[in-house]
Structure formats: structure tokens, C-alpha cells
Amino acid sequence: MQPAAHAPSWYAASANPHAPFPSLEGDRRCDVLVVGAGFTGLSAALHLAERGYDVTVLEANRVGWGASGRNGGQIVTGFNRTVGEIAGWVGREDARKLWDMNEESKALLADRVARHNIDCDLRWGYVLAAMKRRHILDLRGMLAEMETLGYGQARYLNRGEVQRLVACEEYVGGLLDSGSGQLHPLNYALGLAEAARQAGAHIFEGAKVTRLEDGATPTAVTERGRVTADHVILAANAYLDPIHPEADRLARSRIMPVGTYMIATEPLGEERALKLIPGDMAVADINFVLNYYRLSRDRRMLFGGGVAYSAMTPPAMDRRLHRTMARFFPDLKDARIDYCWGGNVAITINRTPHFGRIAPNIYFAQGYSGHGVALTGLAGKLMAEAVAGTAERFDVFSRIPHQPFPGGRLLRMPALVLAMSWYRLRDML
Structure with missing residues (x-):
């Protein structure tokens, strides 16, 4: 598969020089497979590779091709909901933990930029x-x-x-x-990719996953190869394709x-x-x-x-x-x-991030709702912790309740348009 070029943005025009990553040819076996080379996937790959795991990253197009390379580049404190609202869903203790981890996400970003000398105009x-x-x-x-x-x-x-x-x-x-x-989001993504590569992660571009087979050792199928792993991290966010029935039910249905x-x-x-x-x-x-x-x-x-x-x-x-x-x-x-x-x-419906599992060894993080520049890095770190056997912090996020968008695949978009029309009117008043 020929990977698509980056969107014709100022970010792409001002990207730091970088060599393309190879395409996947044939079959591979690894400890952890990451699907998606945006902030979430690259952060997970970097943390896991630093822990000594054999990590493979499959990206359908180019590193940072999706939202990670096109967004507003704004690092924002907190969530899209108040801590008080979140406490009503998960309790005050977990809400406080979520706030503290959000603060950690900004410190983590700054640390990555400094430690790996990422030139991204932070x-x-x-x-x-x-x-x-x-x-x-x-x-x-x-x-x-x-x-x-x-x-x-x-x-x-x-x-x-x-x-x-x-x-x-x-x-x-x-x-x-x-x-x-x-920051400059595409240059940050490229810097994370280079840091992950130097830590030992194997990154492949133009490697679109068409099917995910679960089990004790899940296997991702692409046009030119297959990757089998002990653990899988789904990090495609808004660009997650229907590659697995349970991913479609638990993940894709809960984001728009x-x-x-x-x-x-x-x-x-x-x-x-x-x-x-x-x-x-x-x-x-x-x-x-x-x-x-x-x-x-x-x-x-x-x-x-x-x-x-x-x-x-x-x-x-x-x-x-x-x-x-x-x-x-x-x-x-x-x-x-x-x-x-x-x-x-x-x-997501409640505008907070959605973390979870579709199987004991298949994790996902998505739905950052405009707060993803920093939170994505934390998501990668928490999924790396979970793979390593310490899932307590990941599970705090997974306790945030998320519902599927009403109306199913056909009606959820018109329903959202009606809701957003109300909010637009409210903005004008």
C-alpha cells in the first residue's frame, strides 16, 4: 500500500527533515503491536521500548498523518469537563487522580521534548x-x-x-x-518517532491493518504481511477502521x-x-x-x-x-x-477520554475531545504500564462511563448536527 502524504498544511511545509520509515513485508513476531503512529501510539512504543519490550508500530500512512500532525498545537490544562462533573461519575478520589495525571501529562511532554531534544517550538x-x-x-x-x-x-x-x-x-x-x-505538532510526532526508533521500536509506514485476529497471541493482517504479538495497542483514534467486531462495538461506536x-x-x-x-x-x-x-x-x-x-x-x-x-x-x-x-x-458524548480493553491483551485509548496534545502521551505511558502488569492508573481512566452515540452508524451524525446547532445558537446569544 502506498502511504498517503501529509495534509498540505503549514506543519507539513515546515516539518523537520526526516527519512520515511520502511513498509512492512512478510510476517513478524513481537511482544507488543501498536496500531497507529500518532502521539498515542508513538508514546506507547517509546515507553515500552525503554522498558525492553520488542515493539512493532504499524501506520497506514505516514508518522503523524492523522490528528497528531494537523491539530492546533495547543497544550491545555484539565479536561473538557470540570473535575466536579467527573467526580459525579467516578467519585472524588478518582476525579482527583485524573486531575493529577492530567498535570503529569504536561510534565511528561516537556520531559520528552527536553530529553530527546525534539525541535518542536514548545x-x-x-x-x-x-x-x-x-x-x-x-x-x-x-x-x-x-x-x-x-x-x-x-x-x-x-x-x-x-x-x-x-x-x-x-x-x-x-x-x-x-x-x-x-508546539509544532507534526515535528513533535516526528521527534517521538525518532526517539522510539532509537529506543528499539520498529516502525512501519504504509502498513494499513485490515483485520485483527484476537486470542492469546493476536495477529494484525496487512496487505503485505502479518504481525503477531502478545499484546496489542489500538491508537488510531478518529481513524480507527472496522478491523475487529469488538473494537467496533466498544471503541468506534463511542467516538464521533x-x-x-x-x-x-x-x-x-x-x-x-x-x-x-x-x-x-x-x-x-x-x-x-x-x-x-x-x-x-x-x-x-x-x-x-x-x-x-x-x-x-x-x-x-x-x-x-x-x-x-x-x-x-x-x-x-x-x-x-x-x-x-x-x-x-x-x-465522546461526555467529552472526556475513553480508555479501555476489547480483550485482556488488547488496549485502546481515544476520544480526547480537543485535549489530546498532552493527554495522548499519558495514554501511551499508561498502556505501557498496563502491558507491564501495572494497570491501576489505566483503570482509573477506564472507569469514566462512556455511552455509544445514539442513532447507530446512520443516525448519530444528524443527531450530533442538531445538538451542535443548539450550542452554536447558544454561543451567539
């Missing part, structure tokens, strides 16, 4: 912006919960303070989080692939760019259907916010995102758009 500092009074109340509630949990890296911003960090007159307040940040889109302007120059975001931080508003953006290292505006709930890219997405960006930054009304790209992320 920077810290993040602004959550309020556009209306309701948003201010939400941010104050978020800050109060952070303080209760002992998180001391966030503070509230009044209108003047937020506009000194982000030159957008629409913002009426904000939250400054020095513990969140940004949602298309998200970004644009990159022409280089703006240092002075012009820093007039727009003087703090050079990652920024997002807190609409349910949010807008997010940041400056690239060559001083382009990277702006995301479009969404779609089908496999088809909406027409003229570059112009739609340009209009939205110009609403926030009128100075960019005439800026040239050099890149527009998109891809699928996986969301």
Missing part, C-alpha cells in the same frame, strides 16, 4: 478569552476549581489585561494559564470523528505579528464551538475554528476562516492565506 503560556459576561462567570468558576485543586499557574485577566496580551477588542476578560502552551480546520496566513513579520498577540501565547475563546489561534515561528497567524460533521470538507473553508479571523483582527482582512487544511479529531 512554548508555555495560554489565554482563555471571554467574549461575554457568561464567559467571565465560567472562567471564574474554572479558576476557583483550579485553586481548590492547588493549581497555582492561572490567574484572572480583566478586560484591559487580556487586551494587553491579545489585541482583540471583542474580549472582555480572560484566564492566563502559564501551565498550558503550544469531527472535522476541524485551520488556516495559516502569509508571514506577517515580527512587529506586525506581535502587535496582534503581544504575549506570543496560544489563545482560545470558550465558545462551545471555539476559535483558537497562535503565531508560528515564522510569524504567520495559525487560526483554527471551522468544524464539520461529515467526511466532506465544507466549501470555501479558507474564506470562512479568514472572515472569522478578520472579525477578531481587522488588520488581517487583507492578509494572504497560504495554507488551509483539516482533519478528524475524535469526540
Whole structure:
């Protein structure tokens, strides 16, 4: 199988030099098979290889081809639900453990970048912006919960303070989080892959798994070979194909692939760019259907916010995102758009990550719901721990309750579109 090229993004255009990985030819035997070479799979492979396991990674296309190489590159504190809400599902003790592990995920990311010298433009500092009074109340509630949990890296911003960090007159307040940040996601994925390779993992590109046979030693079947292992980790997230009936029932039915889109302007120059975001931080508003953006290292505006709930890219997405960006930054009304790209992320009904097993020796992690840049690395670490015989921390995540999307495969998308239309209307009010 010929692997597909990366999406035509600024990330792909500015990727660090890297040689392709080989394709799979023939049969292999290993300790652990990882399906998917994004953040989750590469992190799992790296942790396992460092523990001495013989690891094989099969990627249908290129390393970082899916969401890991296309996302907004924003590292975000917490989950898409409050710790209080999560405590209502799993209890206060487990909710606290989940918060602590989320914090660990950011430290783990920073450690990987430093230890393996990954050139991915990692920077810290993040602004959550309020556009209306309701948003201010939400941010104050978020800050109060952070303080209760002992998180001391966030503070509230009044209108003047937020506009000194982000030159957008629409913002009426904000939250400054020095513990969140940004990076170049594709370069981070490529760095993880190289670190895993150096640790001894075997990575194959263009190796799409068409069938997974379970049992004491599961076997993955590809077009040109088979891999048999003692353990399997499914890390394809929104791009998980129907390769196994139980995976389809327990995993794919509980996530919805949602298309998200970004644009990159022409280089703006240092002075012009820093007039727009003087703090050079990652920024997002807190609409349910949010807008997010940041400056690239060559001083382009990277702006995301479009969404779609089908496999088809909406027409003229570059112009739609340009209009939205110009609403926030009128100075960019005439800026040239050099890149527009998109891809699928996986969301769950309750917007929290979904970890679990489809068999005692087959693990999966998915549905990060917009918080995957850091959490994916933790997921890989926890699955590596579980393979090694210590599954307590993985099982805390697996206790978060997840339901399949209603309506089955045919009706779940229209149902989601109706729900999201309500939230869009709420954002506008």
C-alpha cells in the first residue's frame, strides 16, 4: 500500500527533515503491536521500548498523518469537563487522580521534548478569552476549581489585561494559564518517532491493518504481511477502521470523528505579528464551538475554528476562516492565506477520554475531545504500564462511563448536527 502524504498544511511545509520509515513485508513476531503512529501510539512504543519490550508500530500512512500532525498545537490544562462533573461519575478520589495525571501529562511532554531534544517550538503560556459576561462567570468558576485543586499557574485577566496580551477588542476578560502552551505538532510526532526508533521500536509506514485476529497471541493482517504479538495497542483514534467486531462495538461506536480546520496566513513579520498577540501565547475563546489561534515561528497567524460533521470538507473553508479571523483582527482582512487544511479529531458524548480493553491483551485509548496534545502521551505511558502488569492508573481512566452515540452508524451524525446547532445558537446569544 502506498502511504498517503501529509495534509498540505503549514506543519507539513515546515516539518523537520526526516527519512520515511520502511513498509512492512512478510510476517513478524513481537511482544507488543501498536496500531497507529500518532502521539498515542508513538508514546506507547517509546515507553515500552525503554522498558525492553520488542515493539512493532504499524501506520497506514505516514508518522503523524492523522490528528497528531494537523491539530492546533495547543497544550491545555484539565479536561473538557470540570473535575466536579467527573467526580459525579467516578467519585472524588478518582476525579482527583485524573486531575493529577492530567498535570503529569504536561510534565511528561516537556520531559520528552527536553530529553530527546525534539525541535518542536514548545512554548508555555495560554489565554482563555471571554467574549461575554457568561464567559467571565465560567472562567471564574474554572479558576476557583483550579485553586481548590492547588493549581497555582492561572490567574484572572480583566478586560484591559487580556487586551494587553491579545489585541482583540471583542474580549472582555480572560484566564492566563502559564501551565498550558503550544508546539509544532507534526515535528513533535516526528521527534517521538525518532526517539522510539532509537529506543528499539520498529516502525512501519504504509502498513494499513485490515483485520485483527484476537486470542492469546493476536495477529494484525496487512496487505503485505502479518504481525503477531502478545499484546496489542489500538491508537488510531478518529481513524480507527472496522478491523475487529469488538473494537467496533466498544471503541468506534463511542467516538464521533469531527472535522476541524485551520488556516495559516502569509508571514506577517515580527512587529506586525506581535502587535496582534503581544504575549506570543496560544489563545482560545470558550465558545462551545471555539476559535483558537497562535503565531508560528515564522510569524504567520495559525487560526483554527471551522468544524464539520461529515467526511466532506465544507466549501470555501479558507474564506470562512479568514472572515472569522478578520472579525477578531481587522488588520488581517487583507492578509494572504497560504495554507488551509483539516482533519478528524475524535469526540465522546461526555467529552472526556475513553480508555479501555476489547480483550485482556488488547488496549485502546481515544476520544480526547480537543485535549489530546498532552493527554495522548499519558495514554501511551499508561498502556505501557498496563502491558507491564501495572494497570491501576489505566483503570482509573477506564472507569469514566462512556455511552455509544445514539442513532447507530446512520443516525448519530444528524443527531450530533442538531445538538451542535443548539450550542452554536447558544454561543451567539
